[in-house]
Amino acid sequence: MEQLMMVLIGILVSVATYLILSRNMIRVIIGTAVLSHAVNLLIMAVGGLKKGNVPLIGHEEEPFTDALPQALILTAIVISFATTALLLVLAYRTYKTSGSDDFKELRGMPDE
Amino acid sequence: MTFDVAVVLVPFIFALLISMLYRFISKKYIGWLVTAVSLVLFIILTTYIPRISNGEIITFTHEWIPSLGINFTTYLDGLSLMFSLLITGVGSLVGLYSIFYLSKSEQLYHFYCYLLLFMGAMLGVVLSDNILVLYGFWEMTSVSSFLLIAFWHHRKASRAGARKSMLITVAGGISMLAGFLMLYEMSGTLSIREIIEKAGLIRESALFVPALVLVLLGAFTKSAQFPFYIWLPDAMEAPTPVSAYLHSATMVKAGIYLVARFTPVFGNEAAWFWLVTGVGLFTLFWGSFNAVKQVDLKAMLAFSTVSQLGLIMSLLGMGSVAIYLGHSSETVIYTQAAFAAIFHLINHSTFKGALFMMVGILDHELGTRDLRRLGGLMYFMPLTFTIALIGCLSMAGLPPFNGFLSKEMFFAATLHIQDLSILSLDHIGFLIPLVAWIASVFTFVYCLIIVGKTFFGKVKTHLLDKHPHEAPVGMLISPYILIILVVGIFFFPNLLGRYVLNPAMASIFPMFPSAEELAPTIHAWHGFFSPELWMTILAVVAGIFLYSLLKSWKAIYRILPYHLSLNALFNNGILWSESLSARFTRRYMTGNLTDYFVYIFVAFLLVVGGYFLYGDVFSWSPVNPESLDVFEAILMVIIMVSSIGILFAKSRITIVFLTSVLGYSVAFFFIVFRAPDLALTQLVVESVSTVLFLLCFRHLPEIKRGVQSKWKEARNLVISLAMGATVTMAGLAALHYEKFKTISEYYNDSYLLAGGKNIVNTILGDFRAFDTMLEVVVLFIAGLGVYTLIKLKAKGGGQNEN
Amino acid sequence: MFFAQFILNFFIALLWLLFKDEPTPTLATFNTGFIVGMGILYVMHRFFGTQFYLIRLAKIIKLVLFFFRELIISGFVVMKQVLTPNLNITPGIFKYKTILEKDWEVTTLSLLLTLTPGSVVMEVSESGDELYIHAMDIGQKEDLIRSLGRFETVILEVSRD
Amino acid sequence: MRINDVILRTVVKVVILIILTLGVYLFFSGHHAPGGGFIGGLVLASGIILLFVTYDIETIQRKMPFDFKKVAALGVFIAAGTGLGAIYFDLPFLSHTDGHFKFPFIGDKHLTTVTLFEAGVALTVIGTLVTMILSISEDE
Amino acid sequence: MNASQIIEWICAIIILFGSIISIISAFGMLRFPDVYTRAHAVAKSATLAVLSCLVGSLFYIWIHDGYFSVRLLLGILFVFTTSPVSTHLVIRAAYRSGVPLAEGSGEDELKPVLFGEKEPASTRSEHAK
């Protein structure tokens, strides 16, 4: 399971990388979103998958699955959300002022 | 005694006072104040002469950074006293001269401030025992020289000259610092005295020769040796008193001081001899040769200074042979070269100072220094003419002037050296006197030019802005004092030798028994058959011959085209460095985000992926098919398909749809992996993100697939696949690494520890509440940020770039 | 009036709780009070001039079950359509003017209709009384209109006294 | 013909009650079951966003006249403030404490400062999300 | 096999039934000619599928764990209420954004009201694509 998960994560990373390497603003932003999914799954996977029960004392019995990665991912998700929100606004404000959503056209002057 | 260190401090204190209180001091008095300060210092220093000449050494330490051993330790011995006297002595004369030279409309506060700064720095250089403090003062001389050269900074040439001198001397300083640090590493001390004591020890180190070269680079740049001399002619943009003071008498001698000071450390290395002697001799020749072609009197003097500095340098190199050979009665003879060096150093300061002041007078009174506009001034300016004549004759090495004495000693030294059978001198040793002689021929030629073309011949009043007339008395005082010295030293050389030069010799050769033994008695007359005398006579003859045929051979100066000259190389080097670096930088700093991402990913792949292959990190354990349910496999396929689908999506909304599918599927995985809190959060966040995407995409255009070239597509594909592979492989390796137990078992007791049954929530709210608190802050900043980004629009609709 | 009666019932239960004045009030007591309240309200409901609210409740439940029935039927219909090899239908859009007035009535009708076989509500007119309905097979329009009438009755039963 | 959202609006009026109740429930249940300040806040915010989507900014702001930026700031203030409370009692920053309190009517309640902390979290989440959505929507 | 086990089995069958409906409706999504007819498939059978699955689960948990989940019940009601609304909104959006009816469709009483007779629906499709 974990091995296959790693392969899946690899695929997600590849997709994300490819998107990030494109010239279009939207594709790059979506690329970062895909990357963060990959990362979250990675954190989950290295902690070991399906090795225990839902970490709720009383509701479930030990052994519990590793709760720490879950807490970390939660934090990561929220932070990535916050960043994405800002990023989106920045992207369309940039488009509105610069008139382009193509990073090749958003290079700027060499020595401005 | 605190007074000793005060010698260094006094100029700084006065510089500070002037810079702070200049509003309250009349311009008239500042020059006098500075002159007085230097004079008082000079007088104080002379009081040390008896003690120092008795072999006493005066030290004083003020702690600065004791933990690193960097302290202000002044160390007054023969060598430093000699230089200190020179600095303050010439300083007083230049101060006096500049009072009359500089117009009252100039920013005199600045000028005198810099001058005092320089004087203090220079005293610091020669009095410091601590090499790092010495370095500090060394750089300070470069800085004050920069400021003085750029004194008329509205002139382009001044700025260019200042920049050149600053760059070259600071570069030398930095290399010297590296050399010093190597010395520190080898000897474990920063004190020059202690380094000299350990000279034998550090010689074994592999760093010895590099340190030697680096220190010499510092000395050569400062003392304008070939090929670094090029800053010195350009430094003539400074007011003439500055040229006289810094660029002939004192600052350029700092390199000489350094070589002299470190002769006991490095002298026992052949490289030292060859570098110092060789570079010095070549500089001597090159300077004199180039001086002849100059048409600006000041430039001619500058090249002459370069040449004379080469002479002194080469003498020090020859003197170091004594140390190379070790002390014995036979080797003492070679120390005389070093004696000649410091003797000529003093002599040069006197006659060259006088000559510079002479040129300053011409410039000041006639408004030009161009030889093509000068001539026949002897009758209009007899007093000035006297200065020029005596200065030049001394420089040319003729009696009865001090230059003759040291020049004779120089010739003698070259002849001694060529007799040596070590250091390959038996093969090429003859070149040393030969080069020396040729250089002195050219020296004689330009001395003739200075006197002849300026003061003899026809006066060209039509080319002059002002009618020629003699200078005011005030401007003549200083040069006359100097030419009096020129003559005086010729007649009483041993007075100087006894009280000033001998103690300095003791500093250069500390391992040699006594100063008395080292110091020769200076004689003007070595007999009619002394070879050095004949060298002088032949030089005079050849010089007169060349001078008279000047027009016929001057063409050789045009053989070397300008663009191959050192100056052109330097200037073009700077231009090239700017344009090439601009071209190179622009090549990769494209401003294109895609390129930057390529760099990041490639760096990741090179370092991480590279190490993965190289470091034997790979690990794999077979997949247990039972651990995977069918629905999980399908879910994986769904995630895969939706993510790859994004790549092919043609519209932005399709992308959002697919991203949503991806997000929901990931959330479902969290459920499969027993993470309810995570699933809940992921679900909500995913949906809110979707709403955000939709809200913002309204403002963005539809996706146009920018036309990427085929190879860029291929490059991106390769990078992407490699990134995925690297992350997966490293992830597998991390997965199979099971040497430690996780800390998170601790949290399984969360109910007992923290009263929470939801372990994840308890971690977030209690064990790692700090993360959560900051995460909330992040969210808060983002929210506030979104608000400000939208509300705070650029004035004028944001279209005002540049 | 449905809620008014319910809240009244609730208050009666609370009152009951206070009357009992147990050391620790229990849910059982409250429930008893609630049932007592139902009885009182049933007796009293004619004074309010409205239907007894539990009857209304029963009608609501009936409506919900009606929903379920429609849903199940239409599920099967769709499945049949999906699995039929050669689909022979003519989709189309027709207008239906409803007698229902209140927002929630129209809404309920629309929801019901959407879950019914072969019809989906596309638009509600600005006036709020005309429904534009997409029919899977416009040929069965009359059937649809008939069932619409039936739905209206059921809804009206709940909403009107 | 203008759009008539009657179906949507009627349903949302009902559904929003479920969402908001769920949000509050999740907020309080977090300590022992899935949920907590974050998720609770997120669900509450989603509910408010649903209102904005269903109606329009003016209508909703008239009914909920808060400055959501300040709500968010208040949230951070509370979340960080619980940490400072610990400093006041000379405990390490962010030390939590709990206790059983008896209240009239609702009886014995187990209260912890974690709840206060999570309330701060929830307020920030609500304030931030709504601020973001509103700002973007208002931008022309 | 006792009564509760029988009920559990029934629940499982209901769930299985739901999944079968779901897959059939998914095929409907692929088969039907236009967005409107596909919406029919989803509005009915997919909703039926999820509801049967949830109801099955509700009773399964109730019987198996003795735990009646109000949350699940609320979920059922929620899906039940909102699913037709979603369908309604999407196809309204589809129509207003100009997605044409499938070929061979019959009468259309909405088109004149919304667009008038002259303007063909396909010109208004910029949002939809």
Added chain:
Amino acid sequence: MNNIIVLPLIIPIFSAVVLVFLRRFAAVQRLIAFASMLAVSIISFVLLELVRKEGILKLDFGGWKPPYGILFVADSFSVLMVLAASIVTLFCLLYAFSTIGDRHESMFFYSFVLLMVAGVNGSFLTGDIFNLFVCFEVMLMASYVLVALGGEKVQLRESLKYVLINVVASSVFLIALAYLYGTVKTLNMAHIAERVSEVGQDPILTLVSLVLLIVFSLKAGLVLFFWLPGSYVVPPAAVQALFAALLTKVGVYALIRTFTLMFPHHPETTHAILGCFAGLTIVLGCLGALSSRNVLKIAAYNIVISVGFILIGLAVRTETALAGSVFYLFHDMVAKALLFLLVGMMVYLTGEKRIDFMSGLIRNYPLFGWLYFLAMLALVGIPPLSGFVGKVLIGKGAIEAGSYVLLFLGFASSLVVLFSLLKIFLSSFFGETIITNEDKKPLPKASMASLVSLAVCIAGIGMGAEQLLAYVQDAVKTLANPSIYIDAILSDSDSEGV
């Protein structure tokens, strides 16, 4: 209880939040912002003394013992960084008071600055690697806003790139953390260090450290600096100065911590790469600095050069060199802030960015000109100013380690620094003035006060190097002997059994 350690983070956060409620009262905002940074500066100084007297201090948040909870660790290194950051911020705020304008002030400018500093201070102080990530994000998020604040076309464009690059970097950071947790199964830095040394840093652990290397290199602008010149030159001067002083330095700090505390066992790989990176950074930074005639760009490339220079100390990792790095880091934070404020002031006074369009400023503004000259000398490393001691120590360290190439590059870079800054001085400060007395803008008083104060700091750091060195050497003692750090953190906890 060591609650004092959290104050450098929590005071700015609280002030920032309070300022949101005081949006309309600019004067009050200034007062609160300044007062809180003053307080933080004083607190950090007190903390520095405390650490020197009592050794490493730690604060376990919520009372949870390491490695289970999050903690702040105050050792001399981290507190020195906090002190420098706080002082620099204090003066940048002072500068901003008279230059930033009410458009920004009413848009929570001071809040964002304070929040960024909170993130910076948190990054320095934290002892937990995941918390480091979170603190980074606090800092970055505020910096994202600050780059774009103003809404100019260039600002938006560059900040978008800046954000995207940092988002990717953050993801890579998380990848590293995932690997780290997957292997050593802990997050506490001391505990990681203990575990890594226990197994002698297996290859997979080295791999993890290399991922961290990439991440922190991006943040520090080590080789991967290309995002820096673009984004650092667009915000207002006070923000530029803060960025220059703080942001890359946090990356540098993280690199030093990572490779002295957690992953010091395979220097032949990690430190060799660091050395190559440092050298390459210096070369590229120098080329950049040579290439530009834009004052802001020149200053920005100077940041790059100094990053490379500082990391020479880490790459050669002798004790002397590390001391040099720490000292130079402290100096560079102050000096770079001053440099950016100075060039920002040039732009403010002339409205131009290219040196070709400025001339003779020293005639109009003599004090300003001399402050620039002083900053230039300090950055070149001329004694007795602040850059000298660090440069000497790094040079000495490189010699001790036999890294002559790095020594050469480091020292040669001083010359390029001089060349590039001198270019500005000669072209813009010297020469004929082109500003008439009528056109002459007055120098804003608060800004000048800030410039003078920073200049005094530079001179003070150089002259008072002995005092600072006491702390630096205390810091290096810990850096060179990670066990001191590990013992201080883990001694009283029961982590052995885990």
Added chain:
Amino acid sequence: MMKTILLISLALFMIAIALHLVRVIKGPSMPDRAIALDTIGVNLISSMAIISLLLETTAFLEAILILGILAFIGTIAFSKYIERGVIIERKSDH
């Protein structure tokens, strides 16, 4: 046995999701995608319920309700976007 049935159901739901994913990718119109996505959400709800039975836990029951809510909100947002290009209006025109 019971578990097998549940697993089969789960797999069927997953396949259904995959089929809907095809519709999301293929379109051809945006409303098609919106419907497909909505249905994916609804099918995920079912899947979650089954997972809960399989894992014998009640921890995911909130998620079911929440996913229902979110799928609803998402669909509304998408359809408003498709219909009007705006999700949240400043002031609705009726």
